[in-house]
Amino acid sequence: MFKYLLSFFCFTAMLSLAAQDNAKMFAMKLEDIIDPDGAFLDTKPEDFLTKDRKPFFKWLSEDKKDAVRYPAYDNGKMDFLSVPLCEVVIRFEDGAVGKVEAKIYDRGDVRDTFSSAEMDDLIDRITEKMTTWLAVKPTELRKRKVGQADVQRKVWIKGQVAFLMKWSFNSKTKQSEYIHLDVFKFDQKSDPRRDLPDTAGQKADTVSKKDIKENVKKKDDGDVYVDNVPMVDQGSKGYCAIATAERVLRYYGLDVSSSMLAQLAGADADRGTNVMEMMDVLKKCSAKFGVKIYPAYCIYAPEKNFRDMVSKYNNIAKKKKMTPISESDNILNIYQNANPELLAQARIEADKTGFKKFQTYVKENVDKGIPVVWSIITGVVKEEIPQTVVAGHMRLIIGYNQNKEIVFSDSWGSAHAYKKMSFEDAWSITTGYYIFDLRKQ
Numbered sequence: 001m002f003k004y005l006l007s008f009f010c011f012t013a014m015l016s017l018a019a020q021d022n023a024k025m026f027a028m029k030l031e032d033i034i035d036p037d038g039a040f041l042d043t044k045p046e047d048f049l050t051k052d053r054k055p056f057f058k059w060l061s062e063d064k065k066d067a068v069r070y071p072a073y074d075n076g077k078m079d080f081l082s083v084p085l086c087e088v089v090i091r092f093e094d095g096a097v098g099k100v101e102a103k104i105y106d107r108g109d110v111r112d113t114f115s116s117a118e119m120d121d122l123i124d125r126i127t128e129k130m131t132t133w134l135a136v137k138p139t140e141l142r143k144r145k146v147g148q149a150d151v152q153r154k155v156w157i158k159g160q161v162a163f164l165m166k167w168s169f170n171s172k173t174k175q176s177e178y179i180h181l182d183v184f185k186f187d188q189k190s191d192p193r194r195d196l197p198d199t200a201g202q203k204a205d206t207v208s209k210k211d212i213k214e215n216v217k218k219k220d221d222g223d224v225y226v227d228n229v230p231m232v233d234q235g236s237k238g239y240c241a242i243a244t245a246e247r248v249l250r251y252y253g254l255d256v257s258s259s260m261l262a263q264l265a266g267a268d269a270d271r272g273t274n275v276m277e278m279m280d281v282l283k284k285c286s287a288k289f290g291v292k293i294y295p296a297y298c299i300y301a302p303e304k305n306f307r308d309m310v311s312k313y314n315n316i317a318k319k320k321k322m323t324p325i326s327e328s329d330n331i332l333n334i335y336q337n338a339n340p341e342l343l344a345q346a347r348i349e350a351d352k353t354g355f356k357k358f359q360t361y362v363k364e365n366v367d368k369g370i371p372v373v374w375s376i377i378t379g380v381v382k383e384e385i386p387q388t389v390v391a392g393h394m395r396l397i398i399g400y401n402q403n404k405e406i407v408f409s410d411s412w413g414s415a416h417a418y419k420k421m422s423f424e425d426a427w428s429i430t431t432g433y434y435i436f437d438l439r440k441q
Helices: 116-134 209-213 240-251 258-265 275-287 303-319 331-337 340-350 352-367 423-428
Strands: 067-071 078-080 087-093 096-106 139-146 149-158 161-170 175-185 216-218 224-226 291-298 372-378 391-401 405-409 419-422 430-438
Touching: 116 149, 116 161, 116 175, 175 258, 224 352, 240 258, 240 275, 240 391, 240 430, 275 291, 275 430, 291 352, 303 340, 331 372, 331 391, 340 352, 340 423, 352 372, 352 391, 352 423, 352 430, 405 423, 419 423, 423 430
Parallel strands: none
Antiparallel strands: 067 087, 087 096, 096 175, 139 149, 149 161, 161 175, 216 224, 224 391, 291 430, 372 391, 372 430, 391 405, 405 419
């Protein structure tokens, strides 16, 4: 017996599939969007957000209009064949629907898990529903290993459409990981039934450094920025490092998902505020995809940088008769108690060389078309969209304006895709910056 409680903080294990079958619980059905015969593949981006769909879907990028997203935790409820959905992303390519990514279950969203037997039971029930709906039988594909867990897959081919279901249970941790359904146009050259390598075996060799340099654009106001970096909305999960990794890997041409990356990295939806943990996640995500994570700076390496900043801050505070900060505090406590203006001054004066390198590093990589992975402390400096919580976080730096400002992008949706901050403020909250180095020239 299974049951979803579709609210973000209070998802429970599935206890009653019969409760899911109550169509009155849901306001929209995915099968009304993705018909079995594939007519939906011709839908243009400008025609997708009809009046009845607007309450459910939002553009991941208002400018690009290349993908829409439905998140279960803050929109009306949506189901597929009477099974509730955690998230749906519909991606557009060449002016029409390219792929539908539906999360039936994801531990990161649900914050709960269930047994292997329950997982098998649910997969059997979904398989029966899919087979009846499509009137074709599925093909079982070989298991694949991702991290410590097996990924199982089966595919239905209906005319010009492929319906690929993927699910994973981690036998080591005894945790259910995810159940996803990808829907896309069937191509005989890459027939999934031939069991070709999927995302887990991809390498970032579909684009070269020459290719990505073509994404460098310049605005009339002097902004130089990297265009075409996909938006990934992490929602309310502590997946900033995972979402950031997904954005860069997608930018490099890889079809990856946050669920798979989280599984590879052993990430936790409620974790991710510690800079060293985030760095560990990035390393694990990069190793599988032919890219190398290059750490250019960490506030703790060497620790002398951190101690010098605290010492410099206290010297300035003493002269201004302000409260000092304690080196023994953890970094979040220090940032919670510090004066932002003094902190910015102390960071620059304590490490002028580091500040200059930061400016140079941002400009050099943006000019190559490479976004810079940026770990920070939020809630310290004023931002265009105010952040009030002092916490560790990860973003992408995608541009600059001379030595004045950086252009950065957050994995929080369309409103956070293109924001600016002075280099001084940016340096004052920086705990690290890195790049995924594309090995192919």
